[in-house]
Amino acid sequence: xxxxxxxxxxxxxxxxxxxxxxxxxxxxxxxxxxxxxxxxxxxxxxxxxxxxxxxxxxxxxxxxxxxxxxxxxxxxxxxxxxxxxxxxxxxxxxxxxxxxxxxxxxxxxxxxxxxxxxxxxxxxxxxxxxxxxxxxxxxxxxxxxxxxxxxxxxxxxxxxxxxxxxxxxxxxxxxxxxxxxxxxxxxxxxxxxxxxxxxxxxxxxxxxxxxxxxxxxxxxxxxxxxxxxxxxxxxxxxxxxxxxxxxxxxxxxxxxxxxxxxxxxxxxxxxxxxxxxxxxxxxxxxxxxxxxxxxxxxxxxxxxxxxxxxxxxxxxxxxxxx
Amino acid sequence: xxxxxxxxxxxxxxxxxxxxxxxxxxxxxxxxxxxxxxxxxxxxxxxxxxxxxxxxxxxxxxxxxxxxxxxxxxxxxxxxxxxxxxxxxxxxxxxxxxxxxxxxxxxxxxxxxxxxxxxxxxxxxxxxxxxxxxxxxxxxxxxxxxxxxxxxxxxxxxxxxxxxxxxxxxxxxxxxxxxxxxxxxxxxxxxxxxxxxxxxxxxxxxxxxxxxxxxxxxxxxxxxxxxxxxxxxxxxxxxxxxxxxxxxxxxxxxxxxxxxxxxxxxxxxxxxxxxxxxxxxxxxxxxxxxxxxxxxxxxxxxxxxxxxxxxxxxxxxxxxxx
Numbered sequence: 001x002x003x004x005x006x007x008x009x010x011x012x013x014x015x016x017x018x019x020x021x022x023x024x025x026x027x028x029x030x031x032x033x034x035x036x037x038x039x040x041x042x043x044x045x046x047x048x049x050x051x052x053x054x055x056x057x058x059x060x061x062x063x064x065x066x067x068x069x070x071x072x073x074x075x076x077x078x079x080x081x082x083x084x085x086x087x088x089x090x091x092x093x094x095x096x097x098x099x100x101x102x103x104x105x106x107x108x109x110x111x112x113x114x115x116x117x118x119x120x121x122x123x124x125x126x127x128x129x130x131x132x133x134x135x136x137x138x139x140x141x142x143x144x145x146x147x148x149x150x151x152x153x154x155x156x157x158x159x160x161x162x163x164x165x166x167x168x169x170x171x172x173x174x175x176x177x178x179x180x181x182x183x184x185x186x187x188x189x190x191x192x193x194x195x196x197x198x199x200x201x202x203x204x205x206x207x208x209x210x211x212x213x214x215x216x217x218x219x220x221x222x223x224x225x226x227x228x229x230x231x232x233x234x235x236x237x238x239x240x241x242x243x244x245x246x247x248x249x250x251x252x253x254x255x256x257x258x259x260x261x262x263x264x265x266x267x268x269x270x271x272x273x274x275x276x277x278x279x280x281x282x283x284x285x286x287x288x289x290x291x292x293x294x295x296x297x298x299x300x301x302x303x304x305x306x307x308x309x310x311x312x313x314x315x316x317x318x319x320x321x322x
Numbered sequence: 323x324x325x326x327x328x329x330x331x332x333x334x335x336x337x338x339x340x341x342x343x344x345x346x347x348x349x350x351x352x353x354x355x356x357x358x359x360x361x362x363x364x365x366x367x368x369x370x371x372x373x374x375x376x377x378x379x380x381x382x383x384x385x386x387x388x389x390x391x392x393x394x395x396x397x398x399x400x401x402x403x404x405x406x407x408x409x410x411x412x413x414x415x416x417x418x419x420x421x422x423x424x425x426x427x428x429x430x431x432x433x434x435x436x437x438x439x440x441x442x443x444x445x446x447x448x449x450x451x452x453x454x455x456x457x458x459x460x461x462x463x464x465x466x467x468x469x470x471x472x473x474x475x476x477x478x479x480x481x482x483x484x485x486x487x488x489x490x491x492x493x494x495x496x497x498x499x500x501x502x503x504x505x506x507x508x509x510x511x512x513x514x515x516x517x518x519x520x521x522x523x524x525x526x527x528x529x530x531x532x533x534x535x536x537x538x539x540x541x542x543x544x545x546x547x548x549x550x551x552x553x554x555x556x557x558x559x560x561x562x563x564x565x566x567x568x569x570x571x572x573x574x575x576x577x578x579x580x581x582x583x584x585x586x587x588x589x590x591x592x593x594x595x596x597x598x599x600x601x602x603x604x605x606x607x608x609x610x611x612x613x614x615x616x617x618x619x620x621x622x623x624x625x626x627x628x629x630x631x632x633x634x635x636x637x638x639x640x641x642x643x644x
Binding site for chain 1: 452468
């Protein structure tokens, strides 16, 4: 069992690599090797008894994909993406990585004829527009960002390559991941982690929306668990649509802060400054939060029990020492 | 007002060219020129006072697209496609024409910066899978053919290029066109015209499915009317999803044959041979027929009144003389 994680240098890719190595097996077989691939050399990680390699791969380039994806690859996690704000600013980069990169990986595997399991991360950004609530497994995908549009096209490719028998694909629309470790980024959703992460680290943070702002969240730890469960689903149970929303939960900013206070005491919440940012509000208010991931739940994927879990997981897994 | 019809050599492209020339105007402006483009030189047509040119264009080739699509093009009809059974047999050709060809046309227009109206023909083949009936404007696209998957990706591209302001796109999911003139083609739906067309021409035809097989149809005449109406819709009325089902009607094979008998007498129906073809049945039985095209109807598009109209239009517009 050889596993390739494309996007293995990212937050989810690194955590997934560590979790797989600790587990030592996937789909009933011992893991022989984990390969972390990314556009720049991913950070190495200690896999214990499981060898972990790192390689550079630009999925926009078919030759680079051919060098990275071999006939010995049994499971491919395709996590690499140009994310929302970046794809809005750089339209060509979004098309090159999110659309053509996905196509290049699938075409490489088709040429090999080995039919590996391909676990593709889509996003709840595929949802938008005038589609009525609630969003179910049978709701129209009407993305209002290029990132969402390209992810929706990736889903269609994954389904069609799977229907043709070229891959055994399964795709999961990730909720917003919180509490995400690391530094703030330029994504409009960045504050959805930083208003918790920075205060938990004793630093100030700015909240640009009202405290009743609702959104759909999942912890990094649960996301990784679901990605492993997702790889293990029997192909016959996936039906005619292999892409589905990964379970998350809807929380308001107020509920998230209350959860932080319940777990870590009253001090962190005092470090949040409230500063309305209408441009951020305009983007995030178009996002959907009333999502019903029934298919994924039936297949064994799950959400965090309460946002207190999300806070605890951050403290246990990610909070910098000292 | 210069109009480019890509796929201008096909049945719909030729009829559309003739109808536009006869009309002489589109979107409130006199038509200066109509250009018919196709992979092989399209048949010329007499546009009366409107000049009609023909050019060869391979949309899979960006250079060919650049030679064909100029800054003087105001309205592009993008009708060219590798149809269903053909795309199932030749996976690469389907990707090259249906996905990359659509992307090449949109990228060319984006590079020109002229924001033309782009009328894209999608297909009801985007619908399938386990999505519950009825199929509405907000139903999930779950195609079960490569053709349908590639058309669904074309819709996402059209919407995203429109949202970004690169084109003024509008896409219409065509019902199966019947009675289609000419010869059988490589669409799995080819029999849905030939079981009527050949008998109306005094020839034998084979029906590969049972007489209670239901499907969703539109006449070529109504399709062309709708494509013209579709180009004239005000951009502001299209909302956040510019792609919609073109209205058609559901009929069974029995109802279609009865309509033929009502219009043309009892002799044609006697020329139909019933011969089950499981491969054709497998493709067409995945197609949806309980479609509710509410958005398109609200925007002024319409279906045939009864299938007797479809028969009459064939006799009036297309039946070979003699």
